[in-house]
Amino acid sequence: MAQVVTTSKLEKWGGGNSPFRVSWGKLMMWIFLLSDAFTFSALLIAYGALRFSSVAAPVFKIPFGTDLHHKFGHFIETMQHKGIFTPNTWPAPDLVFNHLPFAHGIHLPLIFVSIMTFILIFSSVTMVLAVEAGQRMQKSEVSKYMLMTIVGGFAFLGCQAWEWTQFITEGASLTSNPFGVPDFAAFFFVVTGFHGFHVFSGVVLNIIIYLMNLRSAFDKRGHYEMVEKVGLYWHFVDLVWVFVFTFFYLI
Amino acid sequence: MAEKMTTQNIQDENDFIPETWVPKAESHGTKDIWQKFWILLGLTLIDIIIYFFPESVLAMPIKAALFIVFGIAKAYYIVGTFMHLKHERVDLIMSILLPIFFIIFFIIWMLQEGNAWFSA
Incomplete structure (x- = not known):
């Protein structure tokens, strides 16, 4: 090591000066995220294992933009009568998540969740722009981008609340699922709920950072x-x- | 590397408090960020386009493989650029990435279990 440890303050570290060249707090954040990655992997892998152990529903394709009310009447009941939705089959995601606000009863799979994905990607970009502005010590720019990130977070949470409401109204819960195996709904609520809780915590943290920045806390800190x-x-x-987007909605 | 790292940002040894030490921040500019944003957007759009391909053109297993490859590519850009990992020291990169590789084993193992339950 280049620097010889001489002062008592330096001796506290014991293992040389920050071997990873990141601060203590950032290293801890990385380690926390690693552990969180394992938690989410466990949930998604459990989802995969259960899906592999279930019978897939018969393939039933509906053209994009079909008026479901007009063609099928009560969509879920019709599908149950046809034997597409049975309590023992794993539902195809495109027949479950096919709603869009202001387009009730129209078959529009994947559109709503794509919008949610774009919102989250964009809020990620504004976040990294806030970080970059912080590296240049530009307080007002950090404020601007943090505010955009917070708005993006709330928009995403709003979309998720709407999707949950839709799914619950149709009769899904942790123990029941009109589209197929009850575990499908249980996994949907647990995984997107756990992720949504992370988004919520992130929004709270972002608001705290935003307020601290308004009070020039980071400027003072240097x-x-x-x-x-x-x-x-x-x-x-x-x-x-x-x-989550890949395994719950696409595949 | 070690020289630079230990002397960076420390004028006086008495100022150095390990618990609050922060390396000097350096911006890499916004060009890379926007480039990665367009790549992420593009990959997601390709995902959506592939999703609507009829089964006769592209079978589901091929679609699923493409979705997973694109998912890993998106993860690479988010972790590398947005989370800044590609600019960190190799030690840190490996500390984060190597444990992740255990998940691959876990996936193979548990999906085989799922298949076994199905056959049982």
């Missing part, structure tokens, strides 16, 4: 590292959503 640490958390939430 660095904006707290923005970077909360940024890491926020990007992780986006990263998890990439895989």
Whole structure:
């Protein structure tokens, strides 16, 4: 090591000066995120294992934009009579998540969740722009981008609340699912709920950072590292959503 | 590397408090960020386009493989650029990435279990 430990303050570290060249707090955030990644992997892998152990529903394709009310009447009951939705089959996601606000009863799979994905990706970009502004010590720019990130977070949570309401209204719960195996609904609520709780915590952290920045807390401190640490958390939430989107909606 | 790292940001040894030490922040500019944003947006759009391909053109297993490859690509750009990991020291990169590789084993193992339950 280049520097010889001489003062009592340096001796506290014991293992040389910050071997990873990141601050203590940032390293801890990385380790926390690693453990959180394992939690989410466990949930998604359990979802995969259960899906592999279930019979897939018969393939039933509906053209994009079909008026479901007009063609099928009560859509879920018709599908149950046809034997597409049975309590023992794993439902195809495109027949479950096919709603869009202001387009009730129209078959529009994947559109709403794509909008949610774009919202989250964009809020990730504004977050990283806030971090970058912090590295240049530009207080007002950090404020601007943090505010955009917070708005994005709330927009995402709003979309998720709407989707949950829709799914619950149709009769889904942790123990029941009109579309197929009850476990499908249980996994949907647990995984997107756990992710949504992370988004909510991220929004709260972002608001705290935003308020601290308004009071010039980071200017006084001489660095904006707290923005970077909360940024890491926020990007992780986006990263998890990439895989939730892939495994719950696409496949 | 070690020289630079230990002397960076410390003028006086007495100022150095390990618990609150923060390396000097340096911006890498916004060009890379916007480039990665367009890549992420593009990959998501390709996902959506592939999703609506009829089964006769692209079978589900191929679609699923493409979705997973694109998912990993998106993860690479988010972690590398947005979370800044590609600019960190190799020690830190490996500390984070190597444990993640255990998950691959976990996936293979548990999906096989799922198949076994199905056959049982």
